[in-house]
Amino acid sequence: MATGTVGRMIRYAALLRGIMPTNPNMRGEKLREVFTGLGFESVGSVLTSGNIVFGSTETDVPALESRIQKALTSELGIAGGTLIRSRDELRELVDSAPFGERTHGRGSYLTVTFVKSDAPGAPSRPLPAELAPVIEILGYDAAARAVFAVIDNSKGGSTPSHMAWLERMYGKDITTRTWLTVQKVLAKL
Known part of the structure; x- marks a missing residue:
């Protein structure tokens, strides 16, 4: 990926990890102020789950992630993590229809876990036996740096174990969104 800036404005989504809307420092208006303050x-x-859209001429995404995360930590005490995807990346992801005909609902969550660009690709370890009946890993999209999964919520209690498995696989610099949220973020871009 190129470094530096270009003349063309690029629309980005910052997907923030560890946002709790009940914390006053993690609400949308405070988050937006940090991004506006960065220019x-x-x-x-x-x-309310830490999805910020913005425009920038900067093209060095790892540098953007680092700069934003430093500002979030110093100004609001948020140390969770920042992952950025461009509008074009999210458009390609949504257009690829990774979930096919599946639908997101109360009993079945369609999830996208975004990982850092230097993370390993497709999951290299199988799901633990206790998760296999309730989690289906559909695949990994290298361009989007994302893992797709379907979580069967009707059996309960699988999400924390699934998230722990993802962290063991990719480290803590990941963040998960439902497919519906990804589509809403793209629509706002």
Whole structure:
């Protein structure tokens, strides 16, 4: 990926890890203030789970992630993690229809786990036996740096174990969104 800046404005989504909307420092208006203070344009938030959209001419995504995370930590005490995807990356991801005909619902969650660009690719370890009946890993998209999974919520209690498995696989620099949230973020971009 190129470094530096270009003349063209690029629309990005910052997917923040560890956001708890009940914490006043983690609410949309405070998050937007940090992004605006960093000089980004057309800053907006999507839902309350740490999805910020913004415009920038910068093209060095790892540097952007680092700069944003430093500001979030120093200004708001948020140390969770920042992952960035461009509008074009999210558009390609959504257009690829990784979930096929499956639908997101109360009993069956369609999830996308975003990983850092230097993370390993497809999961290299199988799901633990206790998760196999309730989690289906559909695959890994290298361009989006994302793992797709379907979680059967009707059996309960699988999400924390699934997240722990993902962290063992990719480290803590990951964040998961439902497929519906990914689509809403893209629509806001």
